[in-house]
Amino acid sequence: MELAADRGATPDEISSFRDRGHTCVRELATPDEVAGFAPAICEAAERLAWNRNIPLEEQRTYDRAFHQAIGLCWHDEVIRRFVFAARFARMAAELLDVEGVRLYHDQALVKPAGGGPTPWHQDAYYWPLDGGSAITMWMALCDIPTEVGSMVFADGTNQRGDLRGPAISDESEDHFAGLVAEEAFPTSTHGAMQAGDATFHAAWTLHSAGPNPSDRDRPAMTVIYVADGATVIEPERDEQRFDLALYLPGAVPGGPAATERNPLLWHAAS
């Protein structure tokens, strides 16, 4: 099944992304289209999630928030078609307001039944990229009820850059929850989702997610894009050095964020 680039971003989606740092695109894929990919993604996520089988007493808040499986597109041809989909990449490019986007990486995030909240954090904390050059698509792979919900965003934090909080943890939750209250950032969520609805958020947009009190897992698939032409920045933390080696193998600070692991997924000229 081909997910063709048959849908561009609307002016409202673009202004929400620019001003608030996030937007929601309902039915970016139809439930039928998602049904063609979700079994392969969920099976691979189950098999490859690195923090899936940690004994309960050793689990950190991070492990209770979601099971994380990275780089699924390199394991499976069906998943590659989903991750490389021109429809999603075009939306990412238009929201970022760039000519083209490359793959940075993909990851499945499955919040298990009974799983805990996802602490407040900023993604660009981890990335050796300029925060303005990257965007995440987070797509629901099944219908997500209101009591589980999608992410919560602190509006406008995309324009504030690095808020100097810690990595995702109880500490980041405390740090950023305090900041949200202190600076009175409005928060918003796009709530319940149907399979194929997606949110897009900017790399510095502060976000979190609630727990999963239901008895069903909440599988979501994310694709992270980097603007074509973006350069790698000098890493200042170990997390960024780790990401550089993993997602941009062979790339160097000051050089293009465009290795063989970062194919061009959409360009306005093509």
Ligand SMILES: O=C(O)CCC(=O)C(=O)O
């Ligand atoms: O799925 C979640 O609970 C959090 C997702 C997230 O933080 C992200 O995609 O950046």
